Amino acid sequence: MNTPGTMLITGVTGVVGAELAGQARAAGWQVTGCSARGGTGATAWRMGETPAPPELTGPWDVIVNAAARPRWNLPEARATAANVAPVGALAPLVGPRTHVVHVSTAYVTGLRGAAGSQSPDDYRNSYEWSKAAAEREAVERYGATVVRPPLVVGRRSDGAVSRFTGLYALLRSCVTGLLPAVVGDGEACVETVTSCDVAACVLDLAREGHDGSAGQPVVLGAGEDACSVKELVEVEFVALNAWRAARGCAPLEVPTIVTPEQWDRFYLPFARPHLTARQLRAVELLSAFIPYMSTHDPIGVTRRVPPVRPALRTCVRAWADRHPRLAQGSPTPWAGEEEKT
Structure with a gap:
């Protein structure tokens, strides 16, 4: 789509989600956000555990799934509940024209350089493994556009960030x-990007629509x-x-x-x-x-950041x-x- 429309951001209180919400509103999008605990301007929704609240039913032009629990060594069942189940929970909200943008991680390719394996042994930790499963489901169920950021820090202009993690x-x-x-x-090499780098990338893809990434994951980083x-x-x-x-x-x-x-x-x-x-x-x-x-x-950067x-x-x-x-x-x-x- 060429003009801003309606956008649902899951995980809106997180490092990426909070920055994206600010940029999207400034660009004219009608933004609604949700997170597990809710909060100022965010609807509370424990994705995968409870049905979506009525105010999140849409319809949505774009859904950005930034919900995740970035804990590296959760037991497999908890990692699945935290990172995979939320993808399936989006199904009732995704309409025929909804463009889903899924925020993954640059390390989703694990030890074998690909995100296709279902075996935990092919990943460094349960976070990588569960994010790979989430990415596969988002693509298979919704034809999602995938964004893979590496380690994320705060905003370039003032360092602001919703959580001091990582x-x-x-x-x-x-x-x-x-x-x-x-x-x-x-x-x-330690690939690191800012939250505003990720948000700007997601907004570009949202504006471009379903064909914006030509079906390939967008991997952020500074390269050399x-x-x-x-x-x-x-x-x-x-x-x-x-x-x-x-x-x-x-x-x-x-x-x-x-x-x-x-x-x-x-x-x-x-x-x-x-x-x-x-x-x-x-x-x-x-x-x-x-x-x-x-x-x-190298992580295979496809979108360079400063x-x-x-x-x-x-x-x-x-x-x-x-x-x-x-x-x-x-x-x-x-x-x-x-x-x-």
Whole structure:
């Protein structure tokens, strides 16, 4: 379609959904949003668990499915309920002329470089596996246009983001001392895009209609301009230290980067007996980042976005403004007595 019409955005309170809603309304779309818990301007709907509320029945020119639970290691049944069942729940809302745009992930191709496998063994984690299943269902049932973003950070202009997840968890853990080093290959590529990059792509596809992507997934990224792991860590900590300096705080050391082999053979085995329960939980959570910080395999970008380095600096400042006590603090040692209960 060439002119804005009606648009339903699922997962509208998430990182992509919230940014998309703002851009779509500014472009003239009549936007309705829903999320599991609802909230300001969002209808509450637990997709796959309950029928759609009457106000979501449409008809819709475009439905953007941005609903997902980006937890990497959920049990398979929970991952299916979180990421696959919502796709099927859209069926009563999809009319003959509805264009469905499905927001997937660039890592949906798993270990074999394709999203077609149904075996969990072909994926790094249950998130990739369930997102691949969701993508297949969206295409098979609705002829959906698929958008595959990699890691997503906040808006380029001001760093605004609805939730500080993903790479922000890594930053937080380094700042607080929960993680003493970044585990990965310093020269590996880390494809990162901003929420506004993803939203702009979705809006372009919505305007173009069913044939906008020629049936192929749209993979976002900077390609050869993507950051290496070393660059990403340095950019983040240079930005953070500039923010700290403006407030009279001493600079933090840029975290050391260690390879997964060094981590598994030398760091973790010797430290594990001395770590607190909180530190062990952080280690488990952040271990899911290791594959994405260690690979040199390109994700097959089909839509280039501008380099993300300037946006990363902006996003770090926005995170620090939101969490000033953490951003001005000093990392605690990575070993110590067990937490008192």
